[in-house]
Amino acid sequence: MSKFRNFALAAIIALPSVAFAAEAAKPVSKVAAKDYGLGTPATLDMYKAYLIDVRPDGQGAPVGKGTVKEGEKLFGDQCSSCHGDFGEGVGKFPVLMGGEGTLTRDHPVKTIGSYWPYASTLFDYIDRAMPFPMPKSLTPDQVYSITDWLLNQNNIVKDDFVLTNENIGTIKMPNGNGFYMDDRKVAEKSFWNANACMKNCKPTVAVTAKAISLNDPPKDAKAAAK
Numbered sequence: 001m002s003k004f005r006n007f008a009l010a011a012i013i014a015l016p017s018v019a020f021a022a023e024a025a026k027p028v029s030k031v032a033a034k035d036y037g038l039g040t041p042a043t044l045d046m047y048k049a050y051l052i053d054v055r056p057d058g059q060g061a062p063v064g065k066g067t068v069k070e071g072e073k074l075f076g077d078q079c080s081s082c083h084g085d086f087g088e089g090v091g092k093f094p095v096l097m098g099g100e101g102t103l104t105r106d107h108p109v110k111t112i113g114s115y116w117p118y119a120s121t122l123f124d125y126i127d128r129a130m131p132f133p134m135p136k137s138l139t140p141d142q143v144y145s146i147t148d149w150l151l152n153q154n155n156i157v158k159d160d161f162v163l164t165n166e167n168i169g170t171i172k173m174p175n176g177n178g179f180y181m182d183d184r185k186v187a188e189k190s191f192w193n194a195n196a197c198m199k200n201c202k203p204t205v206a207v208t209a210k211a212i213s214l215n216d217p218p219k220d221a222k223a224a225a226k
């Protein structure tokens with residue numbers, strides 16, 4: 001709710017200047033920004049700013065390198081307040097290490113070591129989203145160092161391993177083979193047809209299992225909502 005309100009406020013405040021900018025710019029697409037009085041045409045530089053994804057084979061990784069030692073220090077300064085000194089997680093903040101062998105349990109502990117399939121995803125996630133209060137404040141070298149340290153915490157690389165844009169696509173993750181391509185078109189072919197059941201269908205549908213919310217609100221929040 002408050003998120004929505006903030007967004008609405010920001011939109012109202014931003015409107016006049018955005019509309020003015022749209023007037024001055026030359027729209028590049030057929031649906032011109034000025035048709036709606038909103039926005040400005042994206043420049044190539046703006047477009048490039050969004051092209052920061054790092055793919056599993058390392059494509060897209062920015063040039064840079066980092067060490068476990070440097071990562072340990074950075075993590076202590078910028079991440080441990082929420083994720084703990086070792087990545088064990090503080091309170092309800094995510095755990096970033098351990099959990100091996102728990103994926104088949106009722107309550108799996110999904111971490112970099114137990115679950116994540118690619119090291120590039122880890123780099124990419126930290127690079128675009130962390131530290132939580134200040135995303136995009138780290139240099140590529142700092143992100144390489146923190147990623148290196150987190151891989152080391154999860155026993156994936158040795159203490160002296162130097163992580164670079166050249167080798168990030170070669171790291172073998174413990175659960176790297178635990179994922180497969182979406183095969184629903186084949187495996188669930190019977191559901192994907194135009195002949196939905198319209199007669200003689202099952203009279204009732206029984207609930208056989210319930211999803212367990214891993215994000216149960218704390219007890220006091222439940223009480224407050226009553």
Ligand code: HEC
Pocket residue numbers: 075078079080081082083093094095096110111112122125126130131132133146
């Ligand atoms: C103020 C608290 C806070 C700080 C500081 C913080 N994080 Fe996070 N982190 C979070 C929260 C909250 C999430 C979950 C975000 C979500 O699910 O949308 C998260 C998620 C993550 C995840 C994904 C976990 C998973 O398995 O899904 C990684 C990796 C991570 N943070 C790394 C870092 C690193 C590295 C830093 C320091 C550079 C950092 N975080 C600093 C709060 C924080």
